[in-house]
Amino acid sequence: MGKGPRITRVEVHEFRFEREDIARTEEGGVVYAPGARSERTAYALRIVTDTGPVGEYVGGSAADYATLPTFVDYLIGHDALQRELIYARVGHATRMNRIGLAPVDIALWDLAGKHHDAPIHQLLGGYKETLPTYVATLHGEDGVTGGLDSPDAYADFAEQCLDMGYPGFKIHGWANGMVPREIETVHSVADRVGGRMDMMLDPFNALVTFGDAVKLGRACDEAGYFWYEDPFLDMGTSMFAHRKLRQLIETPLLISEHIRGVEPHVDFMVAEATDFIRGDVAYEGITGVMKVAHAAEGLGMDIELHSPGPAQRQCAAAIRNTNYYELSGSHPRARNQNYAPVYKDDYRDELDAADENGCFPVPRGPGLGVEYDWDLIARRRTGLEAYS
Ligand SMILES: [Mg+2]
Numbered sequence: 001m002g003k004g005p006r007i008t009r010v011e012v013h014e015f016r017f018e019r020e021d022i023a024r025t026e027e028g029g030v031v032y033a034p035g036a037r038s039e040r041t042a043y044a045l046r047i048v049t050d051t052g053p054v055g056e057y058v059g060g061s062a063a064d065y066a067t068l069p070t071f072v073d074y075l076i077g078h079d080a081l082q083r084e085l086i087y088a089r090v091g092h093a094t095r096m097n098r099i100g101l102a103p104v105d106i107a108l109w110d111l112a113g114k115h116h117d118a119p120i121h122q123l124l125g126g127y128k129e130t131l132p133t134y135v136a137t138l139h140g141e142d143g144v145t146g147g148l149d150s151p152d153a154y155a156d157f158a159e160q161c162l163d164m165g166y167p168g169f170k171i172h173g174w175a176n177g178m179v180p181r182e183i184e185t186v187h188s189v190a191d192r193v194g195g196r197m198d199m200m201l202d203p204f205n206a207l208v209t210f211g212d213a214v215k216l217g218r219a220c221d222e223a224g225y226f227w228y229e230d231p232f233l234d235m236g237t238s239m240f241a242h243r244k245l246r247q248l249i250e251t252p253l254l255i256s257e258h259i260r261g262v263e264p265h266v267d268f269m270v271a272e273a274t275d276f277i278r279g280d281v282a283y284e285g286i287t288g289v290m291k292v293a294h295a296a297e298g299l300g301m302d303i304e305l306h307s308p309g310p311a312q313r314q315c316a317a318a319i320r321n322t323n324y325y326e327l328s329g330s331h332p333r334a335r336n337q338n339y340a341p342v343y344k345d346d347y348r349d350e351l352d353a354a355d356e357n358g359c360f361p362v363p364r365g366p367g368l369g370v371e372y373d374w375d376l377i378a379r380r381r382t383g384l385e386a387y388s
Contacts, residue, residue: 002079002081004079004115005081005115006050007080008050009076010046010076010388011387012043012068012386013044014041015377019040019337023038027206031141031148032141042340042342043059043103044056045057045059045060054111055080055109056372058342058377060103063099067100068385071100074093075387080108080112086105087288101284101288102282102285106285109368117366119362121317121362124290124317131361131362133167135157135168135351139173147332151181153332154188154189155188156332157169158192158193158197161358167197167198168200168324169193169198170328175204177206179215183215183219186201187219194223201216201227203216203232205230205232208233209232210232212232213245214248220251221249226251230255236255236259240271242268246274254276255273256278265277265292265295269299269301276302277304278303279303279306281311281315282309286314286315289305293315293319293321297320304324313361313363314368314369327351335350343371345370
């Protein structure tokens with residue numbers, strides 16, 4: 001047992017926040033829907049210790065917190081600074097995809113930062129202070145909405161982002177997998193901003209067949225896209241299929257968002273099934289993502305981190321072999337509502353929060369470097385589980 005602060009209590013706060021002008025489609029797309037109102041459930045985790053520092057993290061899903069009772073007894077009384085040991089033991093307890101490991105790991109990194117009075121990126125070994133960012137869209141809308149309702153509308157939005165200084169733009173197209181319209185969008189955006197910003201395409205596994213993936217990949221080749229991500233309905237899990245796809249198209253692939261753990265990520269890279277490796281902090285935790293980042297470095301490859309957030313910024317700031325921060329959930333008419341607005345300070349993942357070069361800052365305060373608004377979380381709370 002180590003000599004750091006001991007974990008005395010673990011709390012999971014469930015709360016709701018409102019979303020406006022955003023809806024989920026039948027196919028699972030998240031789209032602009034003027035006038036729509038809905039509520040979304042979110043979670044906040046607190047890990048309390050005997051000597052003071054508290055680890056905090058807002059994020060994770062109901063599935064993540066469903067596994068907590070199976071290993072929380074192990075956490076109570078444990079040295080909170082032994083993140084690597086806890087990662088291994090909780091990883092074993094949650095070995096069916098390690099669901100539930102990430103929120104605990106991120107909160108423990110926040111706790112360690114507060115204990116050492118340093119931001120996480122400094123504990124990891126700092127590499128950069130600002131993060132070049134690409135805008136990643138919401139999904140395409142059907143019908144005329146005045147938002148992302150046509151290939152031309154995507155080109156308008158890409159140009160707007162270019163004018164704001166962003167160096168990259170990623171299309172999440174329509175959720176119903178119609179290849180001709182996706183191809184038109186690829187060309188429409190390239191005709192407008194090609195050669196002036198990096199363009200990426202992420203059909204988020206909506207294409208139905210491997211053949212669809214080849215057709216759309218060839219459009220990316222013609223238009224000079226920087227990467228092509230998660231094209232079809234294997235959910236980005238087949239190493240064989242993506243190795244074959246790499247043999248048929250030229251655009252670099254970014255696959256592996258939906259696999260978990262350093263070992264399958266390494267398998268994906270050595271199978272030559274992707275050109276960039278994906279790291280998801282919300283799936284892997286900070287410990288897990290840094291393992292994948294370093295494994296990729298050993299193969300001379302880059303890791304690209306999924307989605308925005310304080311933990312993602314802390315990791316990206318400590319990784320050399322990465323290109324971009326992802327501002328997903330972006331739309332020309334709706335504010336970003338993929339993420340709970342829970343910050344007391346000026347932390348924001350919004351289109352207008354980047355600097356003139358399209359870069360986001362790395363929080364410099366201890367731990368994750370953000371101040372959560374616990375009064376707001378308490379006001380909106382719908383459930384509280386506490387373990388001690
Ligand atoms: Mg993706």
